[in-house]
Amino acid sequence: MTDASATAPRRPGEPALTALGLSAPAPAPADTSPHTFPGGGRWRTEVPSCEGPEALAVVLKEASRLDVPIHRISQGSGVWMLTDAEITEMVEATAERDIELCLFTGPRGTWDIGGSTRTDSGGAGLRARGHDAVAGCVEDAVRATELGVKCLLVADEGVLWTLHRARTAGLLPADTTLKLSALVGPVNPASFAVYERLGADSINVPSDLTLAHLTEIRRVSATPMDMYIEAPDDLGGYVRMYEVAELIRRGAPLYLKFGLAKAPGIYPYGHHMRELTLATAKERVRRGRLALELLARHGADGDMAPLGSRLPGTQHRFEISS
Numbered sequence: 001m002t003d004a005s006a007t008a009p010r011r012p013g014e015p016a017l018t019a020l021g022l023s024a025p026a027p028a029p030a031d032t033s034p035h036t037f038p039g040g041g042r043w044r045t046e047v048p049s050c051e052g053p054e055a056l057a058v059v060l061k062e063a064s065r066l067d068v069p070i071h072r073i074s075q076g077s078g079v080w081m082l083t084d085a086e087i088t089e090m091v092e093a094t095a096e097r098d099i100e101l102c103l104f105t106g107p108r109g110t111w112d113i114g115g116s117t118r119t120d121s122g123g124a125g126l127r128a129r130g131h132d133a134v135a136g137c138v139e140d141a142v143r144a145t146e147l148g149v150k151c152l153l154v155a156d157e158g159v160l161w162t163l164h165r166a167r168t169a170g171l172l173p174a175d176t177t178l179k180l181s182a183l184v185g186p187v188n189p190a191s192f193a194v195y196e197r198l199g200a201d202s203i204n205v206p207s208d209l210t211l212a213h214l215t216e217i218r219r220v221s222a223t224p225m226d227m228y229i230e231a232p233d234d235l236g237g238y239v240r241m242y243e244v245a246e247l248i249r250r251g252a253p254l255y256l257k258f259g260l261a262k263a264p265g266i267y268p269y270g271h272h273m274r275e276l277t278l279a280t281a282k283e284r285v286r287r288g289r290l291a292l293e294l295l296a297r298h299g300a301d302g303d304m305a306p307l308g309s310r311l312p313g314t315q316h317r318f319e320i321s322s
Helices: 014-019 053-066 083-097 132-147 157-168 189-198 211-218 241-251 271-297
Strands: 043-047 073-074 101-106 151-154 177-180 203-204 223-232 254-258
Touching: 014 241, 043 151, 043 271, 053 083, 053 189, 053 271, 073 151, 073 189, 083 101, 083 189, 101 132, 101 177, 132 151, 132 157, 151 157, 157 177, 157 189, 203 254, 223 271, 241 254
Parallel strands: 043 073, 043 254, 073 101, 101 151, 151 177, 177 203, 203 223, 223 254
Antiparallel strands: none
């Protein structure tokens, strides 16, 4: 990483456009997020959709080859799609490199008998349908944390509140972090603040939010925000690499998620999808390299949070009644 103070950050195409009389207005200082991660830094990195030990090994090898720093690796199929041995192998491999591992909890509405999720309206979407689905998420959370997983990915507000209560009550380790899925991400500052208060330590926002939307959110909450720099097709397929520096300026503290467009879905993963999963895992790391090189070319690659940092800082929570 270069020192951001050595070269003033610039916007894409700025020198050439200025020479042509097409320069853009200077960024408004009031739009800059005042927040950082605890321990310093304004952005972290995440490689999502890492569906098992074999995919994890590919990601770690490619990250080393391309010099892509990784703060977090996440999985989307769910704790229940991994054996204890597979989870333990992933925990040990990420711990060895001081990378946070985040696993998804439990069944979701798109995988059970709820036909409404396949209508144009989407129905209840990814939420946990009924008591048994919530119970499955809790089972996954307890099992994963007992095996050493410290971050859980959640797609339901009721599950989020339940796991936060469990963490507060000592049923889950106190340093467990809860990450809200992009599939239910909030789209306004009021809903972002509600998810923070329900227990979220890291909140995915949809990748089609405008820069102004990020500024609005940062005026009410300092909770870390996750955002796909390149979104999977089922989340819109947006590619926002040229905006990375401005996304950080507006949205810090921000996880840069390196997704992949034009790739088939792989959830829930099984070995019948092995070749696709390993190939896409490798390409996600390459996408990360591309984004980091853009930041470096624009002189905006400073302020990365220290590798190994994972905690979110102080959060505002709803009171838990006895």
